[in-house]
Amino acid sequence: KSEKDTGVEKRHDVMITFTKAESNPGLQDKFKTTVRSMFRFARRPVNLHILGDEKSKEIARSILLEVADSSKYQLQHLDIDSITRQVHEIVSDMQKFFSYQPGAYYSDALFFLSIVIHRVLPQLHRVVMLDSDLKFNADVAELFTHFDKFSSSNIMGIANDAQPVYRHNFHMYRNKVKDTMVGGPPPNGTTGFNSGVLLLDLDKMRASQLYNSLISSQVVENLSQKYMFKGHLGDQDFYTLISVEHMELFYVLPCTWNRQLCTWWKDNGYADVFDQYFTCEGHINIYHGNCNTQIPKL
Numbered sequence: 001k002s003e004k005d006t007g008v009e010k011r012h013d014v015m016i017t018f019t020k021a022e023s024n025p026g027l028q029d030k031f032k033t034t035v036r037s038m039f040r041f042a043r044r045p046v047n048l049h050i051l052g053d054e055k056s057k058e059i060a061r062s063i064l065l066e067v068a069d070s071s072k073y074q075l076q077h078l079d080i081d082s083i084t085r086q087v088h089e090i091v092s093d094m095q096k097f098f099s100y101q102p103g104a105y106y107s108d109a110l111f112f113l114s115i116v117i118h119r120v121l122p123q124l125h126r127v128v129m130l131d132s133d134l135k136f137n138a139d140v141a142e143l144f145t146h147f148d149k150f151s152s153s154n155i156m157g158i159a160n161d162a163q164p165v166y167r168h169n170f171h172m173y174r175n176k177v178k179d180t181m182v183g184g185p186p187p188n189g190t191t192g193f194n195s196g197v198l199l200l201d202l203d204k205m206r207a208s209q210l211y212n213s214l215i216s217s218q219v220v221e222n223l224s225q226k227y228m229f230k231g232h233l234g235d236q237d238f239y240t241l242i243s244v245e246h247m248e249l250f251y252v253l254p255c256t257w258n259r260q261l262c263t264w265w266k267d268n269g270y271a272d273v274f275d276q277y278f279t280c281e282g283h284i285n286i287y288h289g290n291c292n293t294q295i296p297k298l
């Protein structure tokens, strides 16, 4: 039966990573902005999955009580230790290609969870997975309508990275293959992705033979060598690398749904091309204060 037949609207599943928050007041502040703004615009209730340790979940609960109408959400806790353990078993061999060094911040298996979440959480179907450094300027329900725009081969929705970070990470390949699209700016380049806002169709992720065949350290090693790639940003490096040969897996989410604000690469060698990556026109639906960038008052 469809939602219309039963008259019951299914709650949307939204997942936010919020862990090690106890000793991190900055993260708590950002999370507060993320959920306050999300529930200011949300017209229908969501299942809010907090991915974090027990203490962080309790901090999330009290922040939510302060800033959100309790009828708008049902809080679910995903235990970080158990999930990280399961993820690590699958991705540990791949992690070294997307990390500076073992033990580094992004090398935590947590930052690879989205890649294998379909195997770890079999009960979920469609999930919006979010960073906690966001500010909403639209209803999250509108973001879910983008699932309906996926082509049959798309398994996830993800926005381009708004900086030339992958132009940089692919620079050796770009020097060798002068006319390549790899690492180039939108609309025609294979720009690379930012994973702060993800639309994950877990059923399609489970069903895709192609996608699951790519979750392999051998595949990642081969692609990394072929495209002379070295990353350090976790899951988004993986998506970027496989997108070079399998763009059909991805629905490219409009930049207005993940308007990143970090400008680090502008001042570090890429001023001349920066705006080709950074430009984003239209009504901004979600601001992303990445690399600790302050989000302007709306």
Ligand code: UDP
Pocket (backbone or CB within 6 Å): 016, 017, 018, 019, 020, 021, 024, 027, 130, 131, 132, 133, 196, 289, 290, 291, 292
């Ligand atoms: N995160 C967390 N605890 C930490 C570090 C990161 O919960 O100690 C989560 C949080 O949701 C954060 C996300 O991981 O938004 C990704 O990190 P961040 O947003 O700082 O990376 P950036 O977007 O700047 O690349």
Ligand code: MN
Pocket (backbone or CB within 6 Å): 131, 132, 133, 196, 288, 289, 290, 291
């Ligand atoms: Mn972020």
